[in-house]
Amino acid sequence: MKTRYKNVTVDPDRHGKLRARFRKAGRKPVYMKHLPDEKGFKAEYEALLADRPMIVVRPAVPGSVGDLVSRYYAAGDFKGRGTAETQARRKYLIDSFREDFADDLISDFGFEHIEAILLARTEKRWDDTRKRTMGGQVAAVKLRKELRRLFAYAKKLKWIEHNPVEDAATIGKTKLTGFHTWTEQEIAQYKARHPLGTRARLALEIMLWTGQRRGDARLFGPAHVVRGKINFTAAKNQADLWLPIAPDLRRAIDAMDSVGLRSFLVTTAGKTFTKDGFGNKMREWCNEAGLPHCTAHGLRKAIARRMAQSQATQLEIKAVGGWKGDSEVAIYTAAADQEGLADGAISRTINRFSDQK
Template identity: 45%
Template structure:
């Protein structure tokens, strides 16, 4: 019997078998490990059969099976059910895959262990307790530093959207996060973040790493494009259009067109000729990963005698320069790609306050003189 079955299946596509059902009708079935078992409706050899075969044998079939399994396991109206529905449209999580992955992680950690709890049973008191716990810095099971005030703020922000979705579904009448305690930052919790490079730091680095070195090019790329590491390290000749960089930001999805500053153009030209698609490559000739580049660049800063300097600090240095030149926020955002003024304010905290204050008072004095002079002349007349 088995031999006849093998013989009858000899000329069938891979993972397809033929059998007769209890009514004596010949059927074709797709069976592959890790994929859902499915039956063909179209006759063998037709275009419709080929379309069904490709659909059954595609990665989407696995995703659909997992989604169906997850839906079957979910308790209707539960936190797990809400998460499954919320994640079904990635755009709800953010504009880019990078942001979506981060938000997905935040929500999955929140839902872990709470999957079967009914959404309508979550109150603002529960939210307060969860956020308070998140606010405490600690080491997790994998040895990573987690928690803190920023983590608590991000969690509250995403939970507000998450339960707002539940309210739209009609599962709850009031969003419990709206009544939860806002996350306020005390003076001792406030952090200035990454160290901002000074002009002396930049000069020191340039003196140590000469033109023609990968280390120098890395610094000039970060400084003159003012982009996040994930975008700066993947720049290459294909991003230059009409003598300018065309950069699609990974986090925001924004398309920026930036002029190539002379110092950056000089650093690119000083490098050996290459057909690579990235200006910056590892010692194995491959593109850097974001974490790999961050660690490598920190080592180059240490070698130059700059232990406080990081790649992200160069992004802040460019913002500092623009602030000290008294450029308006809209101008600074056109370079960095920031969307909100409070983000710009956070990045420009290291601007030279004394120089800005001197310039402000000087301009007020000049304004006062120019406005008082006509009045004095009128009074004398």
């Protein structure tokens, strides 16, 4: 229902409660904290028209999503899980849920509401603010994971008897394969487009021969070369890693006209890449090579595949990638050549046990 205020409509939500919504071309719709002519509406409306951030100090409705999220962030259930970086990613997902349902009571949510929220999240959309596509099946799966934890905390507080996320149907793929693992053909195609001496090639060799996450790989520099080996601490799990320098990686470093003082790989301005900046640049370099489905993280999976195909043990693979558990390694080595591995395993078994050798 239109109002006398430009860009503002008022309609009942699924509970019959009236809510004001601000819509403007090129911007994400926003649910307002106040209804038209309520105290505080004018300041909020003017801030939205001017497209400037506004902090509205308003007590959360007791028992609401906003109330639960505030309590959750202060509890060990949230603060005790993962690194600061991991918590920031989780907080982003939870905040996106709170933004739409802050005043809704937790006790009013049923499995059907959760399913509707997750279905909406599977729809991909362009975010003009972030200049990227948002949503999709992976986004829905990640949101479900965080909502399950959030509502589990509500159950712990005895606000609800049952977790509606547990009862909700799985949305999208039941099992996501995650980032695509680079094949040898794709690696060769990338190398053909980005020869030695380019930053794009150096980035690939660093990722491929250190097996590290992009957040760590972008920081790899002269200070990490100790006694002819690579030594650094993985940011995610604090694993202290010592790795040999592969010849291909050494050639890629030596082929550069110049490298950074702190990190071998630098921007055109000579600065170390930010984590997101490096990911975006790899996206650009992959697109240039005709590999839009390949990502930086897929190279971490590629070295795990290579090691599995080379018959490395679980302990050896974990030692290179800094993985802690066997289940993590299983995810990364899933793309290994089953036929070749089976040939090797059966061949060794025949040599040892067969009567017809």
